[in-house]
Amino acid sequence: MEKRTTGKKILILLMSLLLITVFTVGCGSQKAPVETGNDSDAAEKTPVSTIENALLKDAEAKMLEALAPLPDMGNGEKIGAVAFSMTNPFWVTVEEGYKDAAKEYGVTVDVVAAPNEADETGQAEAFNTLLAKDYNAFAISAMTPFNLVPSVAKANEKGLKVVAVGTNIDADAAKDANAVVEAFVTSDFTEQGRMGAEYIMKKIGGPAKVAVIQGQAGADNSEQRKQGAIEGFEANGGEVAAVEAADWDAQKAYDIATNILKANPDLNVIMCSNNDMALGVVEAMKAANKKDQVVVCGIDFIDNARQSIIAGELDGSVAMSPYLFGKAGLILSLKATQGHEINTDIFWTPIGLITADNVAEYDGWK
Numbered sequence: 001m002e003k004r005t006t007g008k009k010i011l012i013l014l015m016s017l018l019l020i021t022v023f024t025v026g027c028g029s030q031k032a033p034v035e036t037g038n039d040s041d042a043a044e045k046t047p048v049s050t051i052e053n054a055l056l057k058d059a060e061a062k063m064l065e066a067l068a069p070l071p072d073m074g075n076g077e078k079i080g081a082v083a084f085s086m087t088n089p090f091w092v093t094v095e096e097g098y099k100d101a102a103k104e105y106g107v108t109v110d111v112v113a114a115p116n117e118a119d120e121t122g123q124a125e126a127f128n129t130l131l132a133k134d135y136n137a138f139a140i141s142a143m144t145p146f147n148l149v150p151s152v153a154k155a156n157e158k159g160l161k162v163v164a165v166g167t168n169i170d171a172d173a174a175k176d177a178n179a180v181v182e183a184f185v186t187s188d189f190t191e192q193g194r195m196g197a198e199y200i201m202k203k204i205g206g207p208a209k210v211a212v213i214q215g216q217a218g219a220d221n222s223e224q225r226k227q228g229a230i231e232g233f234e235a236n237g238g239e240v241a242a243v244e245a246a247d248w249d250a251q252k253a254y255d256i257a258t259n260i261l262k263a264n265p266d267l268n269v270i271m272c273s274n275n276d277m278a279l280g281v282v283e284a285m286k287a288a289n290k291k292d293q294v295v296v297c298g299i300d301f302i303d304n305a306r307q308s309i310i311a312g313e314l315d316g317s318v319a320m321s322p323y324l325f326g327k328a329g330l331i332l333s334l335k336a337t338q339g340h341e342i343n344t345d346i347f348w349t350p351i352g353l354i355t356a357d358n359v360a361e362y363d364g365w366k
Helices: 039-045 054-067 089-105 120-131 149-157 171-177 189-204 220-234 250-263 275-287 303-310 322-337
Strands: 078-085 108-114 137-140 161-165 183-185 208-214 238-245 269-272 295-300 316-319 352-354
Touching: 054 322, 078 089, 078 120, 078 322, 089 108, 089 322, 108 120, 120 137, 120 149, 137 149, 137 322, 149 161, 149 171, 161 322, 183 322, 189 208, 189 220, 189 238, 189 269, 189 295, 189 316, 189 352, 208 220, 208 250, 220 238, 220 269, 238 250, 250 269, 250 275, 269 275, 275 295, 275 303, 303 316, 303 352
Parallel strands: 078 108, 078 137, 137 161, 161 183, 208 238, 208 269, 269 295, 295 316
Antiparallel strands: 316 352
8 A cells, every 4th residue: 555755644534514413424435444353352442432422422433433443452552642732622622532542542641732822843842852752652733734744753763653633744844854644633624614604604694794814824724724714705705804813812813803893894704713713703893892793603612612602602613523633643543553554545523513503412512
């Protein structure tokens, strides 16, 4: 099997969540082969789920099926994980997924991160700290396509496997540095932006003046969400008045939204690349007495976003599962270090649009 420069990719497809709570399993790619054996062996290899939400539990079951054969349990491996920043509840939930999976599999995981979500140098330094210790494999979520490439190369030089969670490193830069990523679990970030924009335009029901506030300029997830939102707006009668980056930060998004509104008093819509920023924008619109005029949608569906939707303030959030990001990342790390062959089939984690109409069905989603 040919190996790509960034390593063999596996993008875990759990399902696609439609605008309502209907699930459809996507794509025509083949599933990873399921390990054969007697029923007792299979039971021993299947972790016990601690998830309570029915939709998420179903997604987890499909994830485990896609990841089969699952790694051996109880070998005591030590996995290092690199996240963006623990200032964002999204990454706290990713960490929860890592740790729950580690407990189930009888291994250890340590999660490090940068001081804030725009500190790409700090993230690389955190990874390098892990490299000086005795880990068996690493799961990384690179802030940009380039900032962790040297660290991945260092890990490979030590004979250690690396998997990517959410975001990956640049293929050309990886090739130049002899850096290899063995596996990749992610979500369709472009579709997240497009889904939010299309929902907003349908909610408005006609042409509208819109703005997009992205996260960190140059970061893959930020750029893809921005592009998806612009495409979704322009295809549905949206006039894009402004596109600005707020580095994933609520206060920066508040200030940017305030300035955009002053320059465009007839603004109808603001789409944000995460929920922290979206909640900052909601506060900015409330302060300007324009919340009834401006529809606001975000991405990630953190708990604060859920509460805001229930309160009738945030209009919507595109959900994915940071918990399953972490859990899949830990499982893939174990598969890589245990020498499993990881297929190149492309799968995606679940996404869906959460509004006041269906938010109750996502109680306990993470």
